[in-house]
Amino acid sequence: MENTWDVIVVGGGSAGLSTALMLGRSRRRALVLDEGMPRNRFADHMHGVLGHEGKDPAQLLREGREEVAAYGVEFAEARVERVDRDGRDFVLTDTEGKRRGARAVVVATGLTDVLPEIPGLAERWGTSVLHCPYCHGWEFGDRRLGLLATAPHDIMRAELLRQWSEDLTVFTSGIGGVDPVTQARLESRGVRLVPEPVVGVDGPGQDLTEVRTEKGVYPIDALFAGGAFRPHDDFLESLGPERADGPMGNFLSVDEFGATSVPGLWAIGNVVNPALTVPGTMGAGSTTGGMVNMYLVGQDFDDAAPEPAKDFWESRYRSQDRIWSGNANATLVDLLDGIEPGRAVDLGCGEGGDVLWLAARGWKATGIDISETAVDRARGAARDAQLEDRAAFVAEDLEQWTPSEDLDLVTGSFFQSPVALDRVAVLRRASRAVVRGGRICLLSHAAPPPWAEHHHDADFPDLGEEVRALDLGPEWETEVQEVRKREAADPEGNPAVLEDAVVVLRKKA
Ligand SMILES: Cc1cc2nc3c(=O)[nH]c(=O)nc-3n(C[C@H](O)[C@H](O)[C@H](O)COP(=O)(O)OP(=O)(O)OC[C@H]3O[C@@H](n4cnc5c(N)ncnc54)[C@H](O)[C@@H]3O)c2cc1C
Known part of the structure; x- marks a missing residue:
């Protein structure tokens, strides 16, 4: 398949060329695919077109092409037969079977007057x-x-x-x-x-x-x-854009800028409005060219900017009915089993497994997570386990969170994120609420699971370095700092061994 273009404009009449002009001037990599049969090809003279009064319409298009090409827009003679989605992009197939990719498509294919x-x-x-x-x-x-x-x-x-x-x-x-x-x-x-x-x-x-x-x-x-109008839009069928009946027939539904119901797909000129004469199609094409460029500008920034943590975790949790097992982490259970219950906060509680375990052992535990979906699930699990009086859950961005009560325990099991997370700042704030004799208990992946092919380094914080960075002061002591192996199952259910980095810090009594 040919490289993905920023925009493919289908149809090189007055609407398509006007869009292409704006796209070229916006330094977009644009291609115009045109079959070369504009609606007014039967007329020798064109009227009502300011600056071009009486001109041969074919001459206008020749001049237009030259102007557009001067800004780097390319042209190919082709009849597009089909357009399909390819993720966020599109693939256009012509009658010769040639496939071309585009981030956005503008349809400016005009219509046939059925006499x-x-x-x-x-x-x-x-x-x-x-x-x-x-x-x-x-x-x-x-x-x-x-x-x-x-x-x-x-x-x-x-x-x-x-x-x-x-x-x-x-x-x-x-x-x-x-x-x-x-x-x-x-x-x-x-x-x-x-x-x-x-x-x-x-x-x-x-x-x-x-x-x-x-x-x-x-x-x-x-x-x-x-006669009747037959818009040239049947090649869009597989995309299923919305259509509407009007006094002049059934056409694609578009907004005032030519946007169809399919994101990234625009339609302009006679293909959506048979009443437009050449100047009207030029205005529509020009406006839409600017809008398409704006859409791509937005995409460029969306791709470059870091994904907001809330969006990342929401989509992660929504992608499955349940992400975690619902059980407390075995290492955490081992570390905390004999400790006198008090008030606890679990940072990045997910679906609440650790909080429920703490609550069942008499702790008054609060789980905090940025994902509303995860927190809803955790609340549901607390209801089911009849632990609502001791297990509370809050949907909040921990980077904005400050503890509202004294704490005997702060846990953070796999409180790690592939999107930006200032763990040290969160832990430092949490530590200030810990009472004398209280603990911070952190579990992290020490290494990628054996079945993972690729993993980002940032997913594996060095807990030793982190403890130093926390710089909690002389009133804190390190009780545990080690890597523990834990038996687990890989996604196919085969036994596997995972490595957890464990740190328990205690505020001296
Ligand atoms: C006889 C006649 C005379 C007219 N005289 C005037 C006039 O004097 N003044 C005036 O302002 N307006 C006039 N018009 C109206 C004018 O023709 C339209 O306003 C104008 O052509 C619409 O421009 P457009 O870009 O939307 O479509 P078109 O100009 O029809 O261009 C569409 C282009 O898309 C191509 N195409 C279609 N399907 C595909 C596909 N699947 N793949 C690739 N390419 C494709 C076509 O071959 C064509 O080149 C006249 C119309 C007619 C019928």
Whole structure:
């Protein structure tokens, strides 16, 4: 597969090129994939486009490509057949089977005007059979105009067209005729209504001189005809973007910036709004180009910035129904079994196994953990064990925590984190609440488990160094500082030996 692009723009018409221009100027690695069949390819001149009035639309796109390419955007002639998700990114497959990756995709593929099947209509499309009075009305001002009504909103178009000529004939069979009120309204300004079906249009070359119905021939110089719109978006099916029905058909749902319901996927121009003329598609494309760049800027910072500890632990706990066994650590049990119960705090209590063991032995124990999910589970376990009066749990970031009562014991079993955690500061704060004769009992992984292939060094604090860094002062003594081996089971259930680093510090009585 080709390297992942920042953005692939599908469709190189006025919408796609305007997006690409913004992306290129934002120094994005962008590729435009285009099949080269813009909607207005049937017209020789383009109107209503400031600065380009009367220009050949193909010329506008040629100039646009040059401008965009000058900022490093690349182009390939291709028809995209399929887009799939690849994690956060996308994979686009073209009709030749070529696959390209992109962090974001902008769909600017336009639409097909599906014309009624009337002999002579299609070959005059863009010349004398027209879609939009704003694009072509001026050129046919005061001439004999016709409107082939095919959808209810064409009645509004009939009123609109009357602005360009007093000589207007509306062929209404495609909408089953009009009601008397509408008829009276249109006829009040001289609009002729013809109810019979149109059977053909004719004239020399691409010009038009007549529209034929089953009953007669009508002299017409330009026929406005719409038909249905078929947006070019079927290649997005596997992504399942939301769609909505509107007066002009069924289109992808997008917000005001072109964002679809699929994160990282935008859609702009005629593919989502058939009423947009070239300037409208340029505005949409330009705005969306900026938004897509902003989205990628956000992603770049998200990737670079450290993950907040709360997010890390929440997603860790939510990833499984239960992470830990629910039993107290065997080494901790061994160390604390004979000690007179009092008030205890367990730092990073997880799902509460150690706290429940302490509570069951008469301690008044509080577990603190940054993960709400873990704390909810621990509370549930305390309820089940009917230990709620002696086992409390608090969801709190220990880096912000200060003890609220005197403590006889502070435990921290595997109170280690792959995301930033200032253990020393937390332990120092905890130590200040420990009463004379009280203890700090720390268990940590001394080494990665034998089944782990990779492990980050930061996961294995050197407890000796940490005790020195804690610098608790002469009133503290070290009771235990050693590595203990413990029997456990690997993820497949095979026996394994784990190494725990153990430190017990005691505040002298
Ligand atoms: C006859 C006619 C005359 C018009 N005259 C005017 C006018 O005078 N003034 C005006 O402002 N507007 C005019 N318009 C409207 C104008 O055509 C549209 O506003 C404009 O083309 C829409 O731009 P777009 O970029 O959304 O789509 P398009 O211009 O249609 O561009 C879409 C591009 O995407 C490509 N594409 C489609 N599917 C794929 C795929 N799967 N993979 C790769 N590429 C794909 C297409 O081949 C095409 O190149 C006219 C329209 C018609 C039909």
